Amino acid sequence: xxxxxxxxxxxxxxxxxxxxxxxxxxxxxxxxxxxxxxxxxxxxxxxxxxxxxxxxxxxxxxxxxxxxxxxxxxxxxxxxxxxxxxxxxxxxxxxxxxxxxxxxxxxxxxxxxxxxxxxxxxxxxxxxxxxxxxxxxxxxxxxxxxxxxxxxxxxxxxxxxxxxxxxxxxxxxxxxxxxxxxxxxxxxxxxxxxxxxxxxxxxxxxxxxxxxxxxxxxxxxxxxxxxxxxxxxxxxxxxxxxxxxxxxxxxxxxxxxxxxxxxxxxx
Numbered sequence: 001x002x003x004x005x006x007x008x009x010x011x012x013x014x015x016x017x018x019x020x021x022x023x024x025x026x027x028x029x030x031x032x033x034x035x036x037x038x039x040x041x042x043x044x045x046x047x048x049x050x051x052x053x054x055x056x057x058x059x060x061x062x063x064x065x066x067x068x069x070x071x072x073x074x075x076x077x078x079x080x081x082x083x084x085x086x087x088x089x090x091x092x093x094x095x096x097x098x099x100x101x102x103x104x105x106x107x108x109x110x111x112x113x114x115x116x117x118x119x120x121x122x123x124x125x126x127x128x129x130x131x132x133x134x135x136x137x138x139x140x141x142x143x144x145x146x147x148x149x150x151x152x153x154x155x156x157x158x159x160x161x162x163x164x165x166x167x168x169x170x171x172x173x174x175x176x177x178x179x180x181x182x183x184x185x186x187x188x189x190x191x192x193x194x195x196x197x198x199x200x201x202x203x204x205x206x207x208x209x210x211x212x213x214x215x216x217x218x219x220x221x222x223x224x225x226x227x228x229x230x231x232x233x234x235x236x237x238x239x240x241x242x243x244x245x246x247x248x249x250x251x252x253x254x255x256x257x258x259x260x261x262x263x264x265x266x267x
Contacts, residue, residue, distance in 0.1 A: 011036040011043040019052035024084035031092045038099045041071035053134055063256055064091040077167040098165055136258025138232045145261040156194055156208040159184045170238050172251050172263050177206030181249035183240045188213040195240050197249055227252045
């Protein structure tokens with residue numbers, strides 16, 4: 001592993017603002033760029049997006065999002081705040097934990113895997129329940145982003161680690177034991193839960209050590225229209241389902257702007 005003294009303590013950050021001032025952008029560059037002191041690999045690119053919703057009904061109206069490329073390893077985080085500075089400070093705290101986890105992951109690859117602490121994964125989840133997206137009226141919502149990607153098979157443990165590093169609420173992956181699409185998400189009595197296309201596949205999962213429960217509900221088979229209607233009716237952050245037209249697992253989710261996004265495996 002590269003010596004810490006070979007790397008700069010500050011890295012450049014591209015900041016994109018929507019409704020925020022130049023002072024907020026400068027603050028983000030200083031706070032996030034200063035995290036270079038924590039990295040043990042070079043940060044090849046860093047981008048921060050600051051978005052402010054002016055609707056007074058929105059709790060914590062400022063959203064700060066960061067995407068870092070740490071020598072090919074993506075590290076992502078997002079945080080809300082009442083002001084831009086509060087959102088950026090929360091974002092810095094989240095990125096600090098994720099960069100420490102990345103460093104531990106690379107160190108584990110060099111030697112033995114460190115023993116996990118009890119309920120380690122739960123320490124990074126926010127205890128407060130809040131709406132994570134703009135409350136756009138249902139009749140105005142559209143699927144504005146579609147993403148398909150090749151999913152390399154991995155274990156439930158690896159999927160949870162990836163989800164945490166990317167600061168996602170869920171992660172669609174191919175479970176390597178059963179060979180089928182699955183989604184891991186934050187929920188259930190342990191803080192993490194995995195959903196399968198069919199509950200009977202639970203016995204085929206590759207061994208995992210994390211405190212993750214397995215959902216007993218099968219993924220529903222729905223049309224795209226049916227999926228959007230169900231997501232809106234149930235008020236869930238995302239919906240894991242089988243696309244009736246394509247015959248493949250997909251995830252429909254609420255974007256931060258109140259519209260929908262769609263993720264599915266590449267053909």
